[in-house]
Amino acid sequence: MQQFVNFFTNLFSSASSEAYNINTLFLRYMILAGFIVLLVTSLVIIGAFKYRAKKNTKEPEQVFGNQKLELTWTVLPLLAVTFFFFLTVKTMSEINRPFQKNEKPDIVIIAHQWWWDMRYPKYNVETANELHIPVGKNLLTRIESADVIHDWWVPELGRKIDAVPGRINYTWIDADKPGVYSGTCSEYCGAQHAWMRIRVVAESQNDFNNWIKAQQKIPSFPKDSTAIKGAELFQTKTCANCHYISGTPADASIGPNLTHFASRKTMLSGMLTNTDKNLKRWLKDPQKVKRGAHMPDFLLSKKEVNELASYIEGLK
Amino acid sequence: MSYSLEIPESVNSFPKIRSTNGFLEWISTVDHKLIGIMYLWSALFFLIIGFAEAMLMRIQLAQPQNSFLTPEAYNQIFTMHGTTMIFLVLTPMLIGFATYLLPLMIGANEMAYPRLNAFSFWMFFFGGLLLYFSFLAGGAPNVGWFSYAPLSEKFYSITPGVDYWAMSILIMGIGTIGAGLNFVVTTLTMRAPGLSLTKLPLFVWMVFVNAFLILAAFPVLNAGLVMILIDRLLNAHFFLAATGGSAVIWQHVFWTFGHPEVYILALPAFGIASEVIPVFSRKPIFGYEFVAASTVAIALLSFGVWAHHMFAVGLGTTFNAFFAASSMLIAVPTGVKIFNWIATMWGGSIQFKTSMLFAMAFLIEFTIGGLSGVGFAIVPIDWRLTDTYFVVAHIHYVFIGASLFCGFAAAYYWFPKITGKMLSEKIGKLHFWVFVISFNCTFFVFHILGLLGMPRRVFTYPDLPYLGSLNMFSTISAAVLGISFLMFIWNIFYSLKYGEDAGDNPWNAWTLEWLTSSPPKPKNFNIVPFVKSRRPLWDLNHPEDPDWKRKNKK
Numbered sequence: 001m002q003q004f005v006n007f008f009t010n011l012f013s014s015a016s017s018e019a020y021n022i023n024t025l026f027l028r029y030m031i032l033a034g035f036i037v038l039l040v041t042s043l044v045i046i047g048a049f050k051y052r053a054k055k056n057t058k059e060p061e062q063v064f065g066n067q068k069l070e071l072t073w074t075v076l077p078l079l080a081v082t083f084f085f086f087l088t089v090k091t092m093s094e095i096n097r098p099f100q101k102n103e104k105p106d107i108v109i110i111a112h113q114w115w116w117d118m119r120y121p122k123y124n125v126e127t128a129n130e131l132h133i134p135v136g137k138n139l140l141t142r143i144e145s146a147d148v149i150h151d152w153w154v155p156e157l158g159r160k161i162d163a164v165p166g167r168i169n170y171t172w173i174d175a176d177k178p179g180v181y182s183g184t185c186s187e188y189c190g191a192q193h194a195w196m197r198i199r200v201v202a203e204s205q206n207d208f209n210n211w212i213k214a215q216q217k218i219p220s221f222p223k224d225s226t227a228i229k230g231a232e233l234f235q236t237k238t239c240a241n242c243h244y245i246s247g248t249p250a251d252a253s254i255g256p257n258l259t260h261f262a263s264r265k266t267m268l269s270g271m272l273t274n275t276d277k278n279l280k281r282w283l284k285d286p287q288k289v290k291r292g293a294h295m296p297d298f299l300l301s302k303k304e305v306n307e308l309a310s311y312i313e314g315l316k
Numbered sequence: 317m318s319y320s321l322e323i324p325e326s327v328n329s330f331p332k333i334r335s336t337n338g339f340l341e342w343i344s345t346v347d348h349k350l351i352g353i354m355y356l357w358s359a360l361f362f363l364i365i366g367f368a369e370a371m372l373m374r375i376q377l378a379q380p381q382n383s384f385l386t387p388e389a390y391n392q393i394f395t396m397h398g399t400t401m402i403f404l405v406l407t408p409m410l411i412g413f414a415t416y417l418l419p420l421m422i423g424a425n426e427m428a429y430p431r432l433n434a435f436s437f438w439m440f441f442f443g444g445l446l447l448y449f450s451f452l453a454g455g456a457p458n459v460g461w462f463s464y465a466p467l468s469e470k471f472y473s474i475t476p477g478v479d480y481w482a483m484s485i486l487i488m489g490i491g492t493i494g495a496g497l498n499f500v501v502t503t504l505t506m507r508a509p510g511l512s513l514t515k516l517p518l519f520v521w522m523v524f525v526n527a528f529l530i531l532a533a534f535p536v537l538n539a540g541l542v543m544i545l546i547d548r549l550l551n552a553h554f555f556l557a558a559t560g561g562s563a564v565i566w567q568h569v570f571w572t573f574g575h576p577e578v579y580i581l582a583l584p585a586f587g588i589a590s591e592v593i594p595v596f597s598r599k600p601i602f603g604y605e606f607v608a609a610s611t612v613a614i615a616l617l618s619f620g621v622w623a624h625h626m627f628a629v630g631l632g633t634t635f636n637a638f639f640a641a642s643s644m645l646i647a648v649p650t651g652v653k654i655f656n657w658i659a660t661m662w663g664g665s666i667q668f669k670t671s672m673l674f675a676m677a678f679l680i681e682f683t684i685g686g687l688s689g690v691g692f693a694i695v696p697i698d699w700r701l702t703d704t705y706f707v708v709a710h711i712h713y714v715f716i717g718a719s720l721f722c723g724f725a726a727a728y729y730w731f732p733k734i735t736g737k738m739l740s741e742k743i744g745k746l747h748f749w750v751f752v753i754s755f756n757c758t759f760f761v762f763h764i765l766g767l768l769g770m771p772r773r774v775f776t777y778p779d780l781p782y783l784g785s786l787n788m789f790s791t792i793s794a795a796v797l798g799i800s801f802l803m804f805i806w807n808i809f810y811s812l813k814y815g816e817d818a819g820d821n822p823w824n825a826w827t828l829e830w831l832t833s834s835p836p837k838p839k840n841f842n843i844v845p846f847v848k849s850r851r852p853l854w855d856l857n858h859p860e861d862p863d864w865k866r867k868n869k870k
Contacts, residue, residue, distance in 0.1 A: 007782070011767050022696045029694060033687040040683045043658045044676055051597070053665040060665045064866075065603035065656075073655040074606075074648060081644040084694055088640050091696040092633050113472075143630075148467040149563060151628055151703060155769050159699035162628045164564060165466060166557025169630035182780075186703040186771045187628075188460050190467055191387045194774035270778070291387050 015175045015202070018095045018158030025091050032080060095159055097172060099140055106139040107131070107173065111150035111163035111185065114192040114293060115256050115269045125215040126244070128256035129269045130199045134208035135178050143169045148190060154183030154200050162187055175202035182270070191292030197270030215260055218247035219315045230311025237298055239308075245315065255295065262316045268293070279309050329835040346430035347838055351437045352416025353734065358441055359409035360805070365448075366400035367798060369393045378791040380779040390775035391458040392477065396447075398461030399481065402581070403488055404444045406719045410584040411440075411495050413726050414523040416734065418499060420829035420836060421517045423508025423844035428501040432494050439491030443484045450480035457481035460773060462574060463544070465555030465566035470548045479548055482541040489534045489541070496530030499523050508828065510847035517827045517850070518601060521608050522587030525615050529576050529583070532619065537573035540566065564629060571622035579618045581715065583611060585722035586653060589675050592725045593657050595825045596672035597664030600851060600863075603656045610649035617646045627698040636695045643693035650686055654679060669823070670744030671728035677752050678721035685713025688763070703773075706766025712759045724751070724804070731811070732818030736834040740815065743807040751800035757793035761786045826851035 012027065014020040051060075109131075110117040119126045133139060143152055145163035152171070153160035161171045175181065183198035203211070222228050231248070234240060240250035244257040261267075264274050268290050272278040281288075283305045286295040300308065329349075331341035342350060372393050376385040385393070415437075419427055427433045450456045455475030459468045468478045503516070503524040516524065543554045544566070553559040555566045594601045601607060623631070623639040657679055666672065688710040692698045701707065724747075731739045765786055770777055777783055821830040830853055832840055849855055849863035 010781075011764070019700075022700045025694065026691070026697050026700065029691055029697060033691065036687060037680075037683055040654060040658070041680050044661070044679050047658060047661045048666055048668070048676060051661060051664050051666050053598070053667045057665055059598050060663060062600055062861075062863075062866075063602065063663060064600050065606070066659075067603075069659065070603045070606045070652065070656065074652050077648045077651040081647055081690070084690075085637075085641055085644055088694045088696065089633075089637050092636060095696060095699070096633055148472055149464055153703075153771070155700060159696065160628050160702070161630055161699075164557075164629060166561075166563060167630065171630075182769070184769065184771050188464070188467070188703070188773040190459075190472060191391060193771075194387070194776050197778070 013156060015156045015177055015179060015181060016158050016173075017176070018172065018174075019156055021091050021094050022159065025087055028087070029084060032084075095172075097138075099170065103140055105142040105170070106137075107133075107141040108144070109141060109152060109163070110144045110146050111152070111189075111196075112146045113148060113190055114185075114196040114290070116196070116198060117146070117253065117256065120212070123212050123216065125212055126253075126257045127215060127260065127264075129197075129266065130201060130264050131173075132201045132203065132208060132211050133173060133175060134205045135175055135202050137205075138172050138174045141171050141173045143171060149187050150185045150189050150196065151187035152183070152198070153186040154181050154198055156181045157183070157200060160186050173200075175200070178202050178204060184270075192269075192290055195269050195271040195290060197266075199266060199270055214263065214316075219245070219259060221247075222311055222314050224310070226307050227310040227314050230307035230309070233304055233308050234311060237300070237304075237308075239298075242295075258312060258315060260315055262313050276309060276313060279312065280305050283308055327838065329837060346426075346434045348415050348419050348427045348430065348433055349734075349836060349838075349840075351433050352412050352414075354437055355408045355412025355415060355440070358444070359405050359412060362400055362404035362408075362444060363801070366397055366405055367801060369397040369400065371794060371798060373397065374791040374794045376775060377777070377787050379788065380784045381776050383776075385775065387775045388455075388458065391773075392451075392456040394773055395457045395460050395477075395481070399447065399457070399485070401715065402461060402577070403485060404440075404447070406581045406715060406723075407488075407492060408440055409723050410581060410719065411436075411492065413588070413723075413730070414499060414519075414584060415495065417730065417829055418502060418520055418523055419506065420733075420832065420840055421520050421827050422503065422506060422511055423828045423831075423841060423847070424502065424506035425840045426506075427498050428505055429494075429498050433498055436491040436494035436498065439494070440488050443486075443488035443491065446487065447480060447484035450477050450484075453480065462570050463566075464570075465544065465547075465561075465563050466557065468544060468548075468566075469556055470551075471556075479545065482545050482548075486538055486541045486545075489538045492530055493534050493538075496527040496534070499527035500531070503527075508844040508847050511828075511852075515847060515850045518590035518604070518607060519584070519587035519827075522583045522590070522611050525611050526580055526583040526587075529580050529615050529618065533573045533576035533580065536569060537577075540569035540573070543569070564626075564631075567626050567629065568622070571625045572619070574625065575622045576615075576618045578714065579614055581719045583614070585678070585719045586611065588722040588726040588729075589657055589678055591825075591827065592671050592675040592722075592729050593660050595729075595823050596667045596669055596675070597661045598667070599660055599664040601656070602659035602662075604850065606652055607656050610652045613649040614646060617642060617649070621646060621693075624693055624698070625702075627692075627695050628702055640693050640695050644690060647686065647690045647693075654683060654686075669728065670739070670741055670748050671725045673745070673748045674721050674725035674728065677748070678718060678725065681713055681717030681721055681752075681755070685710055685717045688713065701766055703771055704766035705762040705770045705772055708772050709759050709762030709766065712762070716755060716759070724748075727804075729823070730829075731808075732822045733829055733834045733836070735812060735815075736818050737811050737815030738818050738822060739807055739811045743803060743810065747800055747803040747807060750796060750803060754793045754796035754800060758790050758797055761790050765790075821853065824857075826854045828852055831856075 012023045014023050108119040108121055116129050118131050143161055143163045145165045150163040151160050157175055161169050179202055181200040185196035222231055242252050242255035243250050244253055246259045267274045285297055286293055287297055331338040333339050376382050376390055453476055455477045457477035459473055546552045547554050553561040555561045555563055557563055590601055590607055620642040624643040627636050728739050728744055818834045820834055851863050855862035
């Protein structure tokens, strides 16, 4: 029983007022819907037992209708949906709070086939797939897409919102308690739609400031020889054509920003934990690890893989 | 001057395929009954294929991070599953029943346009084959049954799959429009003497209203399909934002068709329930006028609700509120129907034939599916649950809970008329119970998976709490669901061979199709009595208490 209660509360746990409002509305609607399902089920079953054919009975009385009854079950549902329409509009406007036309977004999220580009224009910071936010702040977030339609969805933090090419959408992101919230792309976007997950780290303002400071730093140039080789390879093997590492000539934004790759817990949009072994597997044969991903196989030798990995793992 | 081609009159109810001209007789037939039967067999054939695809998906999803299927294969299979079940199973199943029964139920000997009827069937059939040919031609479509642009554009989907998808659906769509046109004209012009529009059997009424939905909705889809084909084959950019198109337009076009399509698959099912429930309750339908009028209300409203599929696109609160209101309103006429059907049972003398069991289960399953649907009209709930497994649960409770449950009810109800043999009740009841239990076990857990955060259309998922065990449970139940389909097929073949003879009117039903022989001769009726009420056969069998003599029917 306790397990069931825990399960149920987990299902509807929320970490923001938006998510809380959605869940409350959902539970209210569940009460009505549950009642109707129960009513219909019991009417069908009771009716079936009560009026089952008995042996050798004649035809029952032929009743053709009853307008009063029928009007009743037309008007009652009408009242119920009117009530829920009112709640719908109310909750919608609570969730989509207005903002100033010229207000600068706190976060810009650009969805790509199959990763998330996350930018903090006010701090000039860019990261990927793992969003850090300070607790208790309402953050205006702009959502865009670089290719096909994606959808931003972190259930505990509120509504989902599509990332549509050619459109700019805004939503609010906030968390009222610290924690790690997991989400995912929720609009089918191609081969690796399943591995386009989101990790949101909500932390105290202090921790957030520290994180921002660390992200703003230019990573120091590697010292050990393997990593130095890796840094050279990164520029010569055309990794730099797609990726960004601040302080180096690599300044493209086709693939994820790798400036502080090693500070992330996961890689490939939440597909794998960020470990040495996984990174090497990925560099060795990207198509084997995440089929369809847009990183080509560079046919790197084992030595080259080790060197590149050593360099990237130093990007803290 | 008019030309007429000499077409030899067919003399057999069922030309034997192996007889001299049997095969030719089938493929050249313009008899609505044979065409209806071909629709139904094709629907069953594609049901098996669509189910096999579903099973492959369930095996892949049985465990987290399973590698049974590659993502490319999985994405092709889920697209083909959805497209198959909607366009190649449910649509032909319901059109098949309508093609077979509509003329019989209005006392006609043929459809208004017999050759158009045959054309419609073959367009559907070859469209289906063309769709499956894509597997051999470089890859099946892999962008989902609603094929959202720009993912469906050449740049993001380079295999010819989407081209095959668009062309085959275009071809099938033309066939479906032909069928819709035929239903409208047949109902308007071929009714038996005395059978006014207000006396139509409810199945005919709903097929009639439905035909208008087909005529209005499918051309929109076809226009969209032509646009996507021009984009893909001629490098235009209707739906490419980068070059001035709009990805959102595709969604508007598709759902302007897509939502009425849901009702196109539901209304004939409602019609079936409106025939089956009264007959097995031994009472007329409760509130004929309300049931008939609510059908028209649903049909009209269905064209004003499409954007409830687009609440997450970010089109603004006012826009969303309008479509929330219109979508919620549809719940009202639908609810009216449910309660009218229950009231029909109430006070009756209910016979628990397999057909009736399916119809009664439909009332409950469809209530669940309908209510989760209203949930999606409540915009904030949609913002949490759209594109998750909750939607997958919802569509299966509607498409199986309404369309397929009623399809089975219709199969058990009209099989005796179509073949002259009764389907075995023993196997039928086993089929029913296995089906109803495994269906609920398979799909109910999807609601919970959606709430847990599992998006739809993923080829795999991370090993988060409960996801693995719930998916495994669903996969096992789906396998049992497959067994229930086998029972149904077994029942058909068993009963065709060993079934009891049906006689003209085994259920003691009241509509005109039960007046003629089972199976009907190539010419359906020699004489049709003057129709004086909605239940002509009741009047014939109860000369002392006919419906048309009742003064206060209320």
